[in-house]
Amino acid sequence: xxxxxxxxxxxxxxxxxxxxISIIVAAAATFLxxxxxxxxxxFALLLGMSLNFLSVEGRCKPGIxxxxxxILRIGVxxxxxxxxxAQIAALGWQPVALVIxxxxxxxxxxxxxxxxxxxxxxxxxxxxxATAICGASAALALSxxxxxxxxxxxxxxxxxxGVSALSTxxxxxxxxxxxxxxxxxxxxxxxxGGTIHDVAQVVGAGYSMSRETGDMATVVKLMxxxxxxxxxxxxxxxxxxxxxxxxxxxxxxxPWFAVxxxxxxxxxxxxxxxxxxxxxxxxxxxxxxxxSISAIGMKTQLKELIRVGIKPVLLMVIETxxxxxxxxxxxxxxxxx
Numbered sequence: 001x002x003x004x005x006x007x008x009x010x011x012x013x014x015x016x017x018x019x020x021i022s023i024i025v026a027a028a029a030t031f032l033x034x035x036x037x038x039x040x041x042x043f044a045l046l047l048g049m050s051l052n053f054l055s056v057e058g059r060c061k062p063g064i065x066x067x068x069x070x071i072l073r074i075g076v077x078x079x080x081x082x083x084x085x086a087q088i089a090a091l092g093w094q095p096v097a098l099v100i101x102x103x104x105x106x107x108x109x110x111x112x113x114x115x116x117x118x119x120x121x122x123x124x125x126x127x128x129x130a131t132a133i134c135g136a137s138a139a140l141a142l143s144x145x146x147x148x149x150x151x152x153x154x155x156x157x158x159x160x161x162g163v164s165a166l167s168t169x170x171x172x173x174x175x176x177x178x179x180x181x182x183x184x185x186x187x188x189x190x191x192x193g194g195t196i197h198d199v200a201q202v203v204g205a206g207y208s209m210s211r212e213t214g215d216m217a218t219v220v221k222l223m224x225x226x227x228x229x230x231x232x233x234x235x236x237x238x239x240x241x242x243x244x245x246x247x248x249x250x251x252x253x254x255p256w257f258a259v260x261x262x263x264x265x266x267x268x269x270x271x272x273x274x275x276x277x278x279x280x281x282x283x284x285x286x287x288x289x290x291x292s293i294s295a296i297g298m299k300t301q302l303k304e305l306i307r308v309g310i311k312p313v314l315l316m317v318i319e320t321x322x323x324x325x326x327x328x329x330x331x332x333x334x335x336x337x
Contacts, residue, residue: 018063018295021054022071025294026287039198041136042164044290045157048297055299068153068295069144073257075288076141076228079134080264081281082199083222084271095190095220098330102194103227106132106323113318117311122146123155124315125235130163131319134225135197137289139163140296141228144257145235157296162316167197170320171205177324178209185209187331189216194224194327197320229262 025047032047033040054060110128111121126146130139143156174196178188188209196202199221206217264281267273 014059015063015066018054018060018065019067019071020063021051021060022048022064022067022291022295022298025051025298026291029290029294039136039164039168039201040286040290041160041198041293042168044294045161045164045297048294051298055295060298064295064298068292068299071288071295072140072292073144075285075292076137076144077257077260078264078281078285078288079137079141079225079228080261081268081273081278081285083226083265084269085265086269086271090219094334095194096223098190098327099194099220099223099227102323102326102330103132103224103231105326106319107231109322110315110319114315117315119312119315120149122238123312125238126155127159127162127312127316128319129231129235130159131166131197131316131323132224133228133231134199134221135163135167135201136160136293137198137225138228138231140289140292141232141257142235145232145239147239153296153299158312159316160293160296162313163197166316166320167201170196170324171201174324175205175209177328181328181332183331185212186216187335189213190220191324191327191331193217193220195324196221199225226265229265232261 026044029040029043029047032038032043055064107125107128110131111124114124114127115121126139126142129142130136132138139156139159143152143159146152174192175188178191183191189206189212192205192209192213193202193216196205196217199218202217202221203214207214268278
């Protein structure tokens with residue numbers, strides 16, 4: 001018994017240096033994000049990559065590996081504190097149908113194009129899910145659920161960088177598109193909330209136009225976040241089949257962090273959770289994701305990203321363009337109907 005306790009203490013002690021350095025990087029990224037108004041995930045990645053020598057060997061490596069894996073899953077689970085079922089129901093069936101169809105079609109088309117471009121189909125699912133659902137958070141969640149392979153961390157890191165950059169671009173350009181197409185505040189909110197990748201950029205773009213647009217954009221964005229659960233289930237089913245085929249064993253059909261996500265969303269939907277606790281859960285989720293992406297950045301060598309080439313970038317641009325075009329087309333059809 002004493003040996004088990006001792007081994008557990010030693011393991012936790014070994015994890016501490018890497019975990020602490022990940023927190024420091026996340027804090028620095030948050031400071032820079034607040035002062036320079038750029039995505040915190042992007043800062044966390046860049047700062048993490050500048051310290052990638054820490055993950056090669058030495059005392060920090062075990063903690064960095066742990067943080068990039070387990071803290072990530074905790075952060076994904078806590079995303080459930082952001083949404084309620086009532087928020088989605090209040091929108092009516094048309095925005096719900098629009099969100100579901102846009103998410104499904106974007107992911108399917110992404111997987112098809114990825115296959116045609118010579119990539120693994122699962123890379124298309126990863127980038128398509130990040131584009132269609134909630135940016136970096138979805139990329140990290142899907143990465144945690146998809147099968148392990150040698151290029152998985154590099155693919156995840158590229159996806160987070162790409163989706164963060166495109167989200168910032170969309171926050172600037174999409175309000176201009178709203179004005180060009182003369183969308184009213186409701187339509188503008190649905191467009192911005194249904195197309196911009198990350199929550200922060202949705203809020204920034206929506207409330208820069210009007211309070212009504214910002215409110216609608218935020219709720220639609222939360223609906224897209226809710227789509228994370230069924231997509232994770234599909235990813236887990238793929239992982240299960242891959243595990244059976246490649247390693248002779250089957251991982252759980254539904255990962256624990258997906259179950260926790262659903263439970264927290266259900267509890268949050270009761271309306272009995274104090275706003276202070278709800279706010280704490282949302283803030284903690286954000287911190288966990290920033291800390292984990294800092295660790296993932298430290299685990300990746302810069303030269304590996306340079307080798308990615310132009311094709312993955314083109315894939316994500318196509319996905320983003322398709323999503324924006326599809327939502328605009330559907331809004332136009334609804335207006336005519």
